[in-house]
Amino acid sequence: xxxxxxxVRKDFISEFRSxxxxxxxxxxxxxxxxxxxLVLDLTSNIKNIVSPAVLWITFLFSGxxxxxxxxxLEKESEAIKGLLLAPVDRSLIYMGKFFSNLIFLLIIEIITxxxxxxxxxxxxxxxxxxxxxxIFLGTIGFSSVGTLFSAISLNTRLRxxxxxxxxxxxxxxxxxxxxxxxxxxxxxxxxxxxxxxxxVLIAFDxxxxxxxxxxxxxxxxxx
Amino acid sequence: MISVNNLQKTYGVISALxxxxxxxxxxxFVLIFGPNGAGKSTLLKILSTILAPTEGEVxxxxxxxxxxxHEIRSRIGFVSHEPFLYENLSALENLVFFAGLYNVDNPLxxxxxxLETLQLDARExxxxxxxxxxxxxxxALARALIHEPDILxxxxxxxxxxxxxxxxxxxxxxxxxxxxxxxxxxxxSFDDCADLxxxxxxxxxGEIAFMTSDVNKDHFKQKYLELVSxxx
Numbered sequence: 001x002x003x004x005x006x007x008v009r010k011d012f013i014s015e016f017r018s019x020x021x022x023x024x025x026x027x028x029x030x031x032x033x034x035x036x037x038l039v040l041d042l043t044s045n046i047k048n049i050v051s052p053a054v055l056w057i058t059f060l061f062s063g064x065x066x067x068x069x070x071x072x073l074e075k076e077s078e079a080i081k082g083l084l085l086a087p088v089d090r091s092l093i094y095m096g097k098f099f100s101n102l103i104f105l106l107i108i109e110i111i112t113x114x115x116x117x118x119x120x121x122x123x124x125x126x127x128x129x130x131x132x133x134x135i136f137l138g139t140i141g142f143s144s145v146g147t148l149f150s151a152i153s154l155n156t157r158l159r160x161x162x163x164x165x166x167x168x169x170x171x172x173x174x175x176x177x178x179x180x181x182x183x184x185x186x187x188x189x190x191x192x193x194x195x196x197x198x199x200v201l202i203a204f205d206x207x208x209x210x211x212x213x214x215x216x217x218x219x220x221x222x223x
Numbered sequence: 224m225i226s227v228n229n230l231q232k233t234y235g236v237i238s239a240l241x242x243x244x245x246x247x248x249x250x251x252f253v254l255i256f257g258p259n260g261a262g263k264s265t266l267l268k269i270l271s272t273i274l275a276p277t278e279g280e281v282x283x284x285x286x287x288x289x290x291x292x293h294e295i296r297s298r299i300g301f302v303s304h305e306p307f308l309y310e311n312l313s314a315l316e317n318l319v320f321f322a323g324l325y326n327v328d329n330p331l332x333x334x335x336x337x338l339e340t341l342q343l344d345a346r347e348x349x350x351x352x353x354x355x356x357x358x359x360x361x362x363a364l365a366r367a368l369i370h371e372p373d374i375l376x377x378x379x380x381x382x383x384x385x386x387x388x389x390x391x392x393x394x395x396x397x398x399x400x401x402x403x404x405x406x407x408x409x410x411x412s413f414d415d416c417a418d419l420x421x422x423x424x425x426x427x428x429g430e431i432a433f434m435t436s437d438v439n440k441d442h443f444k445q446k447y448l449e450l451v452s453x454x455x
Contacts, residue, residue: 006323014311017350073311077351077359082307082366084273086324087296221275 003088007096008103014073021069021104029062029112037119051120052182056175058112059135060142060168063105067146068163070101071154080154084220094147094216098209102143109135122186130191134181137201141174144208152219177201224248225270225374225405230279232265232429239265241429242279247407249373252400252419255409256443257426258451263409264303266426267378270407271301283374297325299374300367304382306359307366310352314343314362317351318369325370337365342391357388364392368399375399377408381415389415414440427451 015021036054074080083093113135117126149166153159177197184194191198230243239262247253255263268274270281272292281288288295301307308317315334322330338344341361351359360380367375377396381389389412396419399406410416417423417440425432425447432450437443 003324006320010309010312010316010320013316014309017311073309076310078303078305078307079309081273081303081305082321083324085271085296085299085301085307086321087293088324089293221273 003092004096004099007083007093008100011070011073011097011100012103015104021066022108024069025062025066025104025108026111028065029058029108030115032058032061033112033116033119042120047120048183048187051116051122052179052186054120055112055116055182056138056179058116059105059109059138060171060175062108062112063139063142063146064164064167066104066108067101067143067150067167068160070097070104071150071159075154080220090217090220091213093220094151094212097151098143098147098212101147102139105139105143106136109139127185127191130185131182133191134178134185134198134201137198137205138174138178140205141178141201141208142171144205144212145170145174148208148212148215148219151216154220173200173204177204224284225407226282226285227270228280228282230266230269230281231277232262232269232274233277239429240269240276243429243431245424245431245434247405247422249405250403251421252396252406253408254413254416254420254423255407255426256411256413256423256447257409257432260428261426262429263426264378265429267301267303267376267407267409271299271376272296273301297370298372299376300370300372301376301378302360302363302367302380303378304380306351306363308351308359308362311350313348313350314338314354314358314365315347317362318365321366322369327370330369333369334365337369338362341365341395355388356383357385357391360384360388361391364395372404374405375407377406377410379410380408381410381412393419413444417443425450 033054040050042050146167150163152166153162156162177200180197181194185191225247227243227245230240232240243266255266257263265274269276272288272295275289283295283298286295312320315338318334318337319330322333327333335344335347338347341364343358343361351362354362364380380392384392393415396406400419408416422434422436423443424434427450
């Protein structure tokens with residue numbers, strides 16, 4: 001646990017100093033939401049169908065920028081090798097990076113939500129707690145897969161391109177189910193009416209978090 | 224004692240190391256020389272466990288370093304020509320972070336103490352990003368020594384250093400040698416460190432061309448040039 005906290009703390013100090021990741025993720029989120037809001041003339045009929053997809057695509061794209069940046073910091077001066085030289089279990093390094101990414105993504109998402117509510121004309125009485133729960137589960141999926149695939153792409157020349165190519169297809173089940181539940185909640189339905197989608201999200205999170213813990217050792221090593 | 228048996232590393236069709244065999248005794252200082260692409264960095268990366276060999280085994284005191292990598296990692300320090308440091312953290316923050324990973328007692332005191340030894344205490348709170356190449360290399364050495372390893376691997380630690388940086392690191396290496404640390408160092412700066420070595424290992428095209436305890440500079444240079452020109 002001490003190792004995980006050290007890695008998260010180190011990532012936060014590093015990001016707080018540069019703010020590169022936050023600024024790029026937040027700016028990108030804002031631009032996507034603004035562009036979609038401008039180009040889609042959303043009447044109330046289709047608003048609840050389209051806007052959840054806009055929200056989750058925003059999270060996905062800005063998240064991929066964050067994930068890519070998170071490993072750029074490790075690649076700078078080959079700091080990751082200093083980490084790999086230490087007598088710590090690779091799974092703890094994965095968990096440290098997973099929690100760092102999870103917290104960074106959640107912060108950006110929490111900031112994005114009010115902007116989304118205002119621009120898409122929702123009122124703040126929507127089921128925000130339930131929506132936040134779905135966002136939390138979806139972001140665990142984003143972070144677990146993203147942390148693993150960022151490590152895979154770390155030692156490749158085309159890592160900025162490779163990450164989305166590997167990451168986006170795998171994350172589709174999270175995206176589909178998170179959009180489905182968010183749409184249902186924005187239409188006034190309850191969370192319990194989406195239990196199957198919720199189960200898929202939870203199962204995905206457990207599978208990919210476990211896969212990350214088990215496989216990180218093999219993907220992070222230089223070959 | 225470090226024992227290397229039939230160590231091989233291939234990258235696709237390229238053989239970087241072709242079945243190396245050698246042993247290094249406790250407290251020995253061994254210099255690795257060789258032209259660019261001879262396999263020096265690959266050898267040190269494998270010995271430090273950050274790269275897996277294609278074939279062969281390495282033992283430290285009869286412990287297989289890949290089967291017991293946790294135990295071995297706590298006994299070795301590695302300095303590369305890249306510093307392996309976080310640029311947005313200060314030297315002190317970097318060292319405290321790494322000391323924590325090695326379970327060093329009282330990491331803050333230990334980090335301060337080692338920065339003082341390396342004459343970096345006056346600028347310990349500055350970000351590593353703002354350091355000169357020589358200062359980064361000294362912090363990298365501090366990172367490698369923070370857990371007091373008994374084996375130290377150095378991969379071209381003098382590359383890009385000015386005279387002062389080279390002199391500081393050379394003095395530290397002298398002290399470490401006097402403390403009985405086992406040191407394996409690759410370098411192109413033969414004149415700066417030949418006096419430190421007990422033995423010299425010459426690698427050419429992934430093979431040991433020779434290993435000698437004759438550290439006479441003239442003899443070595445003559446033999447080096449002969450062998451390298453034959454292989455080219």
